[in-house]
Amino acid sequence: MTDSVKTGPRISRRRLLGTAGAALAVSPFTFNIVRAQEGPIRVGFPVPLTGPYGAEAQDQVRAAQVAVAEFNETGGLKGRQAELLVRDDKLNPGEAATRALELIENDKVSFIVGSLSASVQLAVNNVTKARKVLYNSISQSDTINEASDFSRYTFHEALNPHMTAGAVGRYAFPKFGKKVVFLTADYAYGHEMVRGFQEAGKAFGIETLADIRHPLGATDFSTLLPRIQAMKPDMLIISNFGRDQQIALKQATDFGMKRTMKILAPILLYTGRIAAGPQAFEGVIGGTSYYWGVEDKIASAKAFNDRFRKQFDGRVPSDYGSLAYGGVKTLLMAAREAGSTDPEAVIPALEALKYDYYKGAQYYRKCDHQSVQSVFIIESKSKDQRNESDVFNVLATEEPDEAHLRSCEALGHHG
Structure with a gap:
């Protein structure tokens, strides 16, 4: 009688007995380990x-x-x-x-x-x-x-959001003003991004005018955007993802908000920019873990x-x-x-x-x-594109540094 392993060598029970000892070979647990290490x-x-x-x-x-x-x-x-x-x-x-x-x-x-x-x-x-x-x-x-x-x-x-939002904040806060409104997806991703921006913003004296939250999968931000405009922030930080981000940026553009405030996002998605086109994302600054255009360097x-x-x-x-x-x-x-x-x-x-x-x-x-x-700080581009994939400019790179992470102690790791 033999036991075989898919795509791996056939292993006879007799051979297992001879190499591992009878007591071990007859144990199903041990035999499963051997199978896992062979297949x-x-x-x-x-x-x-x-x-x-x-x-x-x-x-x-x-x-x-x-x-x-x-x-x-x-x-x-x-x-x-x-x-x-x-x-x-x-x-x-x-x-x-x-x-x-x-x-x-x-x-x-x-x-x-x-x-x-x-x-x-x-x-x-x-x-x-x-x-x-x-x-x-x-x-x-x-x-x-x-x-x-x-x-x-x-x-x-x-x-993680602390790294991402921190990098974007450290780049943007000295450049675009102190009054901030957040438009935030109401789940952990959005909440943690806002916390990351606010932590980074302490060193620059930013003022949070509002943190306006929306459900995941939102399709209409038209009731929220006039409220944001009325607050007259220097920056609107849109902390959401995927289609939510595409829709929010398109509607903010349609409302003319880019004329009166800088729009940021912790993460700018390549797939989102491709799907939504250049107009919605034009001039928006955000972070990313990777952009294919860094291949030049x-x-x-x-x-x-x-x-x-x-x-x-x-x-x-x-x-x-x-x-x-x-x-x-x-x-x-x-x-x-x-x-x-x-x-x-x-x-x-x-x-x-x-x-x-x-x-x-x-x-x-x-x-x-x-x-x-590293975290790459990027800005969406709408002209001078070398090809259809050339959608971002890399403005800056925040190099790898444990100082930009929450400390081990703050995370609850001791010893």
Whole structure:
């Protein structure tokens, strides 16, 4: 009688008995470990393919596929190939938790990478940390770094709101005035972005005139915008995402608000700018973890972009796509370094990893496994475009610096 492993070598029970000892070989738990270490390296990938963030999620899938292809083409892990198992979490925490549990229990994934919402990633993290499965989140969240939600199995490739809003604020506040109104998506992403701006603004004496909140998936901001105009702020900071951002910027433009105030966003989305066109985004300043145009100055960006173009008919990767690439690639490369997919071997390899895969130097801070990285400050452009993908100017780069992160102590990590 033999037990076979898909895409891996056939392993006889007699051989297991001879190499591991009879007592161990007959244990189903031990046999499952051997199977897991011999078969394909499965990477679970739950993202919101349906819903308002679908365009961003689809690009995340493409970029993750690039990371898997590169790993496999360079030999995998001692010949073991990686597989990407994509699941639709529907931008719903309960759905995401269910998909994560299925990936772990039914599909026997070694790692999980994904999410595109603060609350969804926390739901996935609750599942993975309870089952001691490595999870690399590729969506912004401050909470996932805090001791209450963090675990040693939790890594965070994405920027977090404190880093992102802080970088944009430090660039903008000295230039555009002190009176600020926030238009904020009423969930963790929006709340944490506002907090990040206000923390950064203390050094510049900014005054918050109002924080006006709207539900996720809003389609009409026309009742809110006149209120904002009446307050006469120097800056309007729109802290939302995906289609919400596109609609809010289009309507703010239609209301003529750019003539009387500077409009900022913590994150300007490449996919959103492409979808909405130049007029809505014209002159808006924001931050990003990645813009393909940095390839002129960063060699790893050029290599990543070229591979992405080759694999996907000349397309360039988006900002959130690049996070998926980094999130998958760091886990696979750390597994290769460790010579194993065992999380107890991969975790120290990840903690020691100094990498430059697509945007310049990065590393994971040990206390909270946050990726320390640059933030690019960008402005949307409407003329002098070299091609249809040339949609942003990079105004400045805030280089990687732990001083721009919340301290380990503030996050609740001690010792």
